[in-house]
Amino acid sequence: MDDVQRLLDDVQELSCAVPLQQFVTALSAFEPPLMPEPMGLGLRFRTPGGVVFCEISVFSELFLVRVGGDTMEFRVRTVDAARAALDALVTAHVLARGAESGAAATLVPVRPEVPGGNVQPEATDGNPGGLQSRLWSSE
Amino acid sequence: MREDSGPRGPTGGGEVTNRPGRGSGRLRDISHLYLSSRRPPAGNAVPVRRCLRVGVISSGDALADAEVCANLAIQFAKLGRRTVVADAARALPNPGFRLGLEPHAYLAAVLAEPGFRIDRGVAGVRVLALPTAEAFGALEELLRETDAVLVRLPAAAAEALAPLAVSLAAAEITTTMQRVATHSPMFDAWLSTARRGEAAAPAARLESGRGAPRRDLLDVAIRVQRPGAAAGPRQVGRVPVRPLVWGDAVPAVAGACARVPPYRLHARLALAAVQPDHPAVRVFEGLAQALLSGLGSGLGRGGGGRADG
Numbered sequence: 001m002d003d004v005q006r007l008l009d010d011v012q013e014l015s016c017a018v019p020l021q022q023f024v025t026a027l028s029a030f031e032p033p034l035m036p037e038p039m040g041l042g043l044r045f046r047t048p049g050g051v052v053f054c055e056i057s058v059f060s061e062l063f064l065v066r067v068g069g070d071t072m073e074f075r076v077r078t079v080d081a082a083r084a085a086l087d088a089l090v091t092a093h094v095l096a097r098g099a100e101s102g103a104a105a106t107l108v109p110v111r112p113e114v115p116g117g118n119v120q121p122e123a124t125d126g127n128p129g130g131l132q133s134r135l136w137s138s139e
Numbered sequence: 140m141r142e143d144s145g146p147r148g149p150t151g152g153g154e155v156t157n158r159p160g161r162g163s164g165r166l167r168d169i170s171h172l173y174l175s176s177r178r179p180p181a182g183n184a185v186p187v188r189r190c191l192r193v194g195v196i197s198s199g200d201a202l203a204d205a206e207v208c209a210n211l212a213i214q215f216a217k218l219g220r221r222t223v224v225a226d227a228a229r230a231l232p233n234p235g236f237r238l239g240l241e242p243h244a245y246l247a248a249v250l251a252e253p254g255f256r257i258d259r260g261v262a263g264v265r266v267l268a269l270p271t272a273e274a275f276g277a278l279e280e281l282l283r284e285t286d287a288v289l290v291r292l293p294a295a296a297a298e299a300l301a302p303l304a305v306s307l308a309a310a311e312i313t314t315t316m317q318r319v320a321t322h323s324p325m326f327d328a329w330l331s332t333a334r335r336g337e338a339a340a341p342a343a344r345l346e347s348g349r350g351a352p353r354r355d356l357l358d359v360a361i362r363v364q365r366p367g368a369a370a371g372p373r374q375v376g377r378v379p380v381r382p383l384v385w386g387d388a389v390p391a392v393a394g395a396c397a398r399v400p401p402y403r404l405h406a407r408l409a410l411a412a413v414q415p416d417h418p419a420v421r422v423f424e425g426l427a428q429a430l431l432s433g434l435g436s437g438l439g440r441g442g443g444g445r446a447d448g
Contacts, residue, residue: 022250025249025250026231026246026249026250029229029230029231029249030201030230030231031197031199031200031201031202031230031231032199032200032201080243083242083243083246084242086242086246087242087246090231090232090236091406091407093202093231093232094202094232094404094405094406094407095404095406097202097404098403098404
C-alpha cells in the first residue's frame with residue numbers, strides 16, 4: 001500500500017483529499033485485497049486474478065472513479081459521492097466474484113426438480129439433532 | 140393383557156390438574172408482555188437473557204463470510220429470534236451490505252467513524268459495527284434483548300474477542316428450567332419475572348467466574364472453507380471451529396457442519412432474502428435450527444463442559 005500512501009500524501013492539500021482518503025481506506029478493506037499500481041493521474045486497482053477492478057484519476061477539486069475499466073464512471077467531489085462510488089464498487093465486486101467462481105457458473109434451479117426435494121445440511125441425513133451433536137460436541 | 144396406549148382424555152392418567160388460582164399472580168407479572176396498556180413492574184429489571192452466540196471466523200474471503208453471516212441471521216429472524224449481527228472484521232463486502240443497508244450505514248464499519256450505528260436490515264436483523272469502544276457498550280445493551288448474535292471475526296479471532304469479553308459473557312445454563320427457556324420465548328419471559336432478584340450484569344458474571352474455569356465467549360465458531368485458503372484457527376478459546384463448505388467446488392471436509400450447494404449470488408442481498416425456497420437456504424435454515432436447539436440441549440462446548448441431560 002505504499003503507492004496508496006504516496007498518493008494520499010500528494011493530494012492532502014487538494015479539496016478532494018477527504019473523500020479520496022475515505023474512498024481509498026474502504027478500498028483497502030476489500031478482502032481478498034486489491035493490488036494497487038500507479039498510473040498517470042492516480043491509481044489502478046487489480047483483483048488477485050489480475051483483472052482491472054477500478055481506476056482513480058485525481059484532479060484538483062475532484063477525482064474520477066472508473067469501475068471495471070470503463071463500464072461506470074463517478075465524478076467524486078464529496079464524501080457522499082465517494083460512498084455512492086464505493087457502493088457501486090462493492091456491488092461490482094460481488095458480481096465479478098460470482099462470474100469468476102464456479103458458484104455462478106453452476107446454476108441451481110430455484111425450486112428443486114425432485115418433488116419434495118429438500119437439501120439438508122451434510123452429515124445429518126435430515127436429522128437436525130445429528131448436526132446439533134456435531135456442532136456442540138467438544139471434538 | 141394389553142396396556143392402553145391410546146390418547147388419554149381430560150381425566151386420564153398423568154393429567155395436569157388446572158388450578159386457576161395459583162398462577163394468577165405470575166400472569167399479572169408478565170401481563171405487560173401481551174397487554175399493551177400494562178407497563179412492566181417498576182424496579183423489576185429484566186435480567187440478562189441467555190442468547191446464542193455464533194462466531195463466523197474470517198476465511199480470507201469477506202464475501203463468503205458476509206453471505207454466511209447474513210443468511211444465518213435471516214434464518215434466525217425467520218425462526219422468531221431477535222437477531223444481531225456484530226461486525227468486528229472490518230472487511231468488505233460485509234454482512235451489512237448483504238443485509239441491504241444503505242452505503243453510509245454499512246460503510247461505517249469500515250471507515251471507523253466516531254460513535255456507533257445500529258441499523259435494521261432485511262427481516263429486521265440489527266447490524267452493529269464494532270470499530271470503537273463505544274460500540275462494545277452498545278453491544279452489551281443490545282444483547283439484553285437479543286436471542287441470537289452473530290459476530291463476524293477476523294482471522295485472529297481470539298484477539299478480536301478480548302475487548303468483547305464483558306459484552307458476550309453469558310449466564311451459564313445450569314438448570315432444566317433455564318434449558319427449557321432457551322427453547323420457548325414465552326417460558327423465558329415467565330422465568331425472567333419469576334426469578335428472585337436481578338441477574339448479575341455481564342461484568343459481575345465475569346468477575347464472579349474468576350475462580351471457576353474460564354467461560355467461553357462463543358457457543359459455536361464457524362469458518363467457511365474455500366479452495367486454497369490458509370489454515371485458520373482450530374479453536375477459539377475452548378470452542379472448536381467448525382468448517383462450513385460454501386458454494387465452490389471444495390472437497391469434502393472432515394467435521395464440516397454443513398455443505399451449502401452452489402448458487403448465483405444476488406448483487407446486493409443475501410440469498411435467503413431473495414430466494415427463500417432455494418435449496419441452499421434450506422441448508423442455512425437447518426443449520427440455524429440445529430444451533431438454536433443445541434443451545435438448550437446442555438451439550439458441552441468443549442473441555443469438560445458436557446452437562447447432564
